[in-house]
Amino acid sequence: MNSNVPEKGRPFEEILKELENFGKDDPKYKEAKTWSLVYYLNEEYTQFLNDAYSKYFSANGLNPTAFKSLKRLEKEVLRFTADLFHVDYEACGVMTSCGTESCMLAVKTYRDLGRSKGIKKPEMIIPETAHVAWDKGAEYFGVKIRRAPLDENWQVDVKTVEKMINKNTVMILGSAPEYPHGIIDPIEKLGKLAVAHKVPLHVDSCVGGYILPFMEMAGIDVPVWDFRVEGVTSISADIHKYGFAAKGASCILYRNIDYFRHQVFANQDWPGGVFASPAFLGTRPGGAYAAAWAAIQANGIEGYVSLAKKTIEVSNLLKEEICKIGCFEIIGKPIVSLLAFRSIDKDVNIFAVGDVMEEKGWHIDRLQMPDALHAMVTAPHEKVIEAFITDLKDAVQTVREHPELAEEGQAATYGMISHIPLRGMVRKQVIDIFAESYKLNATEIDLSDSSAVAPGGGDSEAGKKSLVDKIIAWYVKKKS
Template identity: 45%
Template sequence: MSDKITIPAQGRDKDTILDELSKLHLKDIPWKEGRAWSMVYYVDEDHQDLLEKAYSSFFSENYLNPFAFQSLKKMELEVIQMTASLLHGDEHVTGTMTSGGTESIFLAVYTYRERAQKLFPQIKAPEIVASTTIHPAFEKAAHLLNIKVKKAAIDQNMRAQPAELAKLISPNTILIAASAPSYPHGVLDPIAEIAALALAKKLPFHVDCCIGGFMLPWVEKLGYPIAPFDFRVPGVTSISADAHKFGYGAKGASVLLYRSMNYLKHQFYVVTDWPGGIYASPTLLGSRPGGAIAATWSAMQALGQEGYLKIAREIMQATNELKEALEGIPEIIILGDPAMNIIAFSTINNQPDIFVIADQLEQKGWMLDRQQLPNSIHLTVMRHNIPVVNQYIADLKAAIDFAQKNPAAVAKGNAALYGLMARIPFRGMVETNVRHIFEELYDFSKSTSITEDEKPVSLPDPPRWMGELNRLLTTLAQLKSFWKKR
């Protein structure tokens, strides 16, 4: 058991604290070197400095009460209006800022449940219809709100299929949801066709633009063939777009828009009989950090349309170069037809094993997102990735060469762990073990603190549960093989 961590008896020197924070950073992935293909959305040091100063200038302000801080109220409303304009909303489009995509999606699901309870009280078991590539935040929200998510299969191009979605609609359906684009493959769902279905069935339709809302409009302006996905499409009733992604605001900031107040009004929560006074909340959070709002507003003001367009042009040029290079590798196949700067790729028939390739890339210092169904590697091309695209391709080719020459490598290292995780038929056992991982992560009776004498590494060391989980998954794979032979 580790020593119990408590608040220091005496306060520590601030310079010592800041020095320790710098040392802690050394354990993180060196994303500024372009080695990470997700999570960090970065413009340059000048923009970073602006975000930090804007955030700090409203560091203490609490947006719990929109009327107490008129400055934050003004900035939130302007961010909402600027986002609505970007996504072709008219003067009736309204919404709120949230802490991120998960909250935006949760609130959309909550809003449509509340709307259904008021307008269609006969619905006792509400359902959402979406495709298998819809973001898990919808399922998380549905789980918390006692709603069922019915998912339709995607087509061979990784797109939602309106006909399959239509088969799942029932008298209990309260919402249809789709992606623009889907996170796993960067593929744009057929929004217009799904919206037509929603109109025909008189159902609300939410478009998850969390990753695409602040990129697709600029990609379209650059001349790329982007089908309408926003409020131009009749039938789209709400859109979520993360400002802390390609809006280049500070974490966490997202925008949730509705076609009119007729929808947004169901999102508000009010309690009138609390001894502390009347409690009213427009979003999920009570206390809301003013810094995220100020930083998002500042980012939009600083970059302007010209700045966003310039960054999108640079990123899409690098994306095209990366895509062409991947298409030139015989063993590689790109999944679907990516609409923007997201690419998912695998190997033909998983030969050689894509996770062995991923392991080799990680050994060279690349941070990768592995995906399943099918097994693949996911890349979101960021501005800081642009200088290292050629190096990535060179390392990828070397990794493929290694995997081809070492077919036994499928049973080693992370390839076995992630590969079996993706292929194992007993999903309940996978869930149990993932839950165990989180339990161990937050079990303070077993955790250890980072000491100053630890050596910095570019990637975190494998956690101690990896070997145990790897052995378990190997055993399960053997069981699968045994039952196949019976």
Template identity: 40%
Template sequence: MYKSCDWFSGITRQVNALFANKEPWQVASITAVSLMTTIWIWEQINHDETISSRTKKKFFKLIRMVPAIQRKIDDEIAKVSDSMEKTVRERTAHLEYFTTLPLLGLSNDELLEHIDKYLSLGEYKWKEGRVSGAVYNFNDELCELVSNVYKKTAYTNPLHADIFPGINKMEAEVVRMCAVMFNGDDETVGTMTTGGTESLIMACKAYRDYGREINGIHRPNIVMPRTAHVGFDKAAQYFNIHVNYVDIDPVTTKVNIKRMSKAINKNTVMLIGSAPNFPYGTMDDIQAIAALGLKHNIPVHVDACLGGFLIPFMKRAGYPLPPFDFRVKGVTSISADPHKYGFTPKGCSIVLYSHKKYRHHQYTMTTDWPGGVYGSPTVNGSRAGGSIAACWATMLHFGIDGYVEATKRVIDTTRYIERYLRQIKGIYIFGTPATSVIAIGSRDFDILRLSDALCSIGWNLNTLQFPSGIHICVTMMHTMDGMADQFIKDVTAAVAELMKNPEKPIEGKMALYGQAQTLSDRSLVAEITRCFIDSMYFTPAAIKNTK
């Protein structure tokens, strides 16, 4: 005790000596500056984003303040924007644009004629299975079913539960059926949403608010693999949540659990695993992630949006998987999309929680509005009752046997394609696909050249970055007779041609995509992306329609 007092006395003597010849205003100023500097350093050290990342962003921001550099960037962006708009103009040049309401309404026959013309604009024959994902099933019987159901329910709205209680019953039944699919218990709850992205947004909102109310976390972050769906990043932008990205194992393409453990801190409100992930179709070690959640008392979300209507049926189809659902202690929520392998129309998704205490934080409540007390379970207020009814009808139409049969066909086809692709010299497969996605890379040539070559003969695949790759998401469309063999044949021929001159650089639109990966200033990539989105809304404003 005496030693402690001596130590403290020594410190105070040194401080007093330091300020002995200072004026009172100097003492106050030095104290204030020292305190603010200490706080600033503490905030920099404890900032969620790394110092190097912030420094890099600040550097590029300062560089762009140089007028000559900014003018050059603006000129290049303008060229890209004009190019994208030109593509849309050329694609639709033969069609009339409606830019004002017609004086007289169009007849049903006229409207249907226009719809047929608009639907013919696409370059890819998706009904023949030449696209990756996008459309997961299509046949006349299913189309007639959902059309009839939607026709009956098109103007219903679950927001008005007293007017459309039957729609609310359908939604509740869809949620319960999905809870059983994922081995939930009587306490498992959930909601329907309009798509996988909204489901992810809702989970992030729920856990942000749960962390704030229960654990007093006001600077929340989520910890997730770099391969986790971009919908989580969108949620983070909306809700001011920081994302701690975790690198994946370069061989397995699964999240590195040790690095995930190190990324967790006192402000972490949510851990994420994919079953499977979108880029490579591999499944993270959900049991290990759930164990981290239990250890740190953090909720764990399993994103099964892509494979959610495959993985519950894979064991019955002869393809068992490691545990991934509510059977795993520590898993507190799951998202799944019926509008993918559940074969319901867009947009339908489900977000499930192990307990209503989590779902309650997903809700938004307004109690003092002059219009009355308002509560909403998801982002939307009014929702399309027709989508809920079509989802409900489709799930009951297929049943367990129907989904098991579909799962077997999809996974059989995926394994078949994967087996033959692995035999093609010049390409390789990322990791081991868990469900229906096969990602392809190359160490011999720019893999985007393969994407371009396949595109030229009618195939539309998904492009990947960091590293470059492409993938095919196998759907029921690819299980049609001869489609898998045609894809293998076309890839084989394209790779053989590319291997004749593997060093040749990529050209055309894929060159732009490849160059985008090399840009250190990612804000430039964001600007290019804005141009692309802008082009989707192109209309020739000068044209006026007065029919």
């Protein structure tokens, strides 16, 4: 045995301590230093979710007739969501494990609905800014993507969408909002197209679904984006984002069963018994349903409204302060709590700023096309805005004084990857390197080390060189 499993089992306490230690270098989300990935309120609330999760830890939603408790929890979560999205209980839906699963299920559903109408070469029209889960769904389910460009407001260009609709179109998509820049597509206009051309319209509200309704209740101006728009046939929304549930909780709701039935899988001939399943997962974790239900009960409408209000105040302050620095601009006019900012000063490389901020302990995502930094804001970020802006000003100063930073670290990696013209080749390289990193003898992917050997060494290809080295080497070879 090469793995480090002990011959004899170890005491629980010792194992738990070691587990905790594994996370010592993880992003510092409890201090609100991460601007993506985690939706965290406080320790007491997290412990409460933990308790709720544990009560159904072993329960399995695979067979809805066995654990009636889970079916009830799921239904109550979905009814609450239906109320939020203004659809009656003719609506149909399921809880899923994540936004990606919800989006991919919609692709499968509309492909099969299309097939039932005789469409053999299904196509879907999605905005350029649609979440990558849609590309994944298209690839998995053999649906061709037609990518609609954006207009000057960074919203999908509805006129082009209309031109793209043809006899093979099985669905069109709008986001509320899209992840990269936090912009809401013009759902009402898309709804008109959907009705006129009789095509299904899905609204991807994975990130916005549990904040937009509460913003509206708080009196904030929000365009209509949900089932009130005629033509919207389904919506995906993640309770594990602004619903502040435990991870593993999203949902998809369809206006009625005529759509949803195409999502359901059944096999009547399996020797294990007649089998039916409403989503991708086989075993479905009961804990995630229980924690989602508990999160909704604990926050209540009032709690969510006050969180939404605070979140938008914090986002607005953040946008203002970023713009005041003078060398950045916010991309588009996001009204929700996600935003992207880019440099408008040629001496301030945005990715180098990202690297300096990371050294200061901030976890911040990089965007491409255009190059930018990203922030997903939550209410607890209120306590760090001042520190963040101070560090951001410092970072700008450092980058101005050290232009070489643009050619080092992650700035070099992101700068290069986002500007290499042969996108198909970049994709191939990324797949190779990513797959390598899953070899059991690989070291982790290192996005910042531009030295020849990644820390920790390792026997595999991925362990020998950092990502930046490999792509640079490949690109230089390609060009020469």
